[in-house]
Amino acid sequence: MLTVAMPKGRIFEEAVDLLRKADYTLPPEFAESRKLMIEVPKENMRFILAKPMDVVTYVEHGVADLGIAGKDVMMEEERDVYELLDLKISKCHLAVAGLPGVRMNQIAPRVATKYPNIASSYFREQGEQVEIIRLNGSIELAPLIGLADRIVDIVSTGRTLKENGLVELEKIADVTSRLIVNPVSYRMKDEAVDELVHRLSEVIPQ
Numbered sequence: 001m002l003t004v005a006m007p008k009g010r011i012f013e014e015a016v017d018l019l020r021k022a023d024y025t026l027p028p029e030f031a032e033s034r035k036l037m038i039e040v041p042k043e044n045m046r047f048i049l050a051k052p053m054d055v056v057t058y059v060e061h062g063v064a065d066l067g068i069a070g071k072d073v074m075m076e077e078e079r080d081v082y083e084l085l086d087l088k089i090s091k092c093h094l095a096v097a098g099l100p101g102v103r104m105n106q107i108a109p110r111v112a113t114k115y116p117n118i119a120s121s122y123f124r125e126q127g128e129q130v131e132i133i134r135l136n137g138s139i140e141l142a143p144l145i146g147l148a149d150r151i152v153d154i155v156s157t158g159r160t161l162k163e164n165g166l167v168e169l170e171k172i173a174d175v176t177s178r179l180i181v182n183p184v185s186y187r188m189k190d191e192a193v194d195e196l197v198h199r200l201s202e203v204i205p206q
C-alpha cells in the first residue's frame with residue numbers, strides 16, 4: 001500500500017485531475033469530503049490531506065511514502081526527500097515586489113515574506129543586508145501599511161500585485177508542483193513507486 005500526502009488548497013484539484021488522467025480511480029467525494037485520510041483499496045493507496053507546507057514533513061518522517069509539494073516549499077527548507085517528477089501543475093514564480101519608485105530603506109531595509117530562508121539567501125547573494133519579517137499570508141499588505149520595503153512572494157497572474165498597486169521587481173525562481181518520495185519508501189516500495197511515476201509522467205501537461 002502506498003500512502004500519498006496531498007496538499008489541501010489550490011494544488012489539490014489539479015493534482016487529483018492528474019491522478020485521474022493517469023487512470024487512478026478516485027472516489028467522487030474525494031474533493032468534497034472533510035475526511036483527512038482516505039483509503040482507496042482498489043488502487044492499494046491511501047491519501048492524507050495536509051497543509052501544503054506540511055506535506056514534506058509527512059514524507060520526510062516516512063508516514064507518507066510520497067507527496068505533492070510546490071518547488072517553493074522544497075526550496076525554503078532542505079529536507080530529506082527525493083524529488084521524482086516535475087508535475088508542471090500550479091505554475092507560478094517567486095518574486096521580489098514593492099511599491100513603484102520606492103527605494104529600499106538604506107539604513108534598515110525590511111522584507112516581508114512567507115519564505116524567510118529563500119528571501120534571506122536571495123538578498124545575501126545580492127550583497128544586501130535586510131531584516132526579514134515573517135508573515136503567513138496577505139504578504140502584499142506589508143509595503144502598503146509600512147511594515148516592509150519589499151516582499152518576497154508567489155506571483156501567478158500578477159493580479160494581487162496589481163490590485164494592491166505593487167510591481168514585480170525581480171524574479172527569483174519558477175515554481176511548479178513536484179512529486180516527492182521518502183528515501184526508504186523509494187527503496188522498499190520501488191515497484192509501486194515506479195508505476196506511479198510512469199503513469200503520471202505519461203499525463204504531465206507540457
Ligand SMILES: Nc1ncnc2c1ncn2[C@@H]1O[C@H](COP(=O)(O)OP(=O)(O)OP(=O)(O)O)[C@@H](O)[C@H]1O
Pocket residue numbers: 007008009010011051052053069070071072073090091092137154155156157175176177
Ligand atoms: N497564486 C498561485 N497560483 C498558482 N500556484 C500557487 C499560487 N500560490 C501558491 N501556489 C502554489 O501552490 C502551493 C500551495 O499554495 P496554497 O495557497 O494552496 O497554500 P498555502 O498558502 O501554503 O497555505 P494556506 O493558504 O492554506 O495557508 C504553493 O506552495 C505554491 O507552490
Ligand SMILES: O=P(O)(O)OC[C@H]1O[C@H](OP(=O)(O)OP(=O)(O)O)[C@H](O)[C@@H]1O
Pocket residue numbers: 136137138139140153154155156157158159160161
Ligand atoms: O499573482 P496572483 O494570481 O494574484 O497570485 C498570487 C497570490 O496568490 C498567493 O496568495 P494566496 O491566494 O494563497 O493567499 P495568501 O495571501 O493567504 O497566501 C500568493 O501569496 C499571492 O498573494
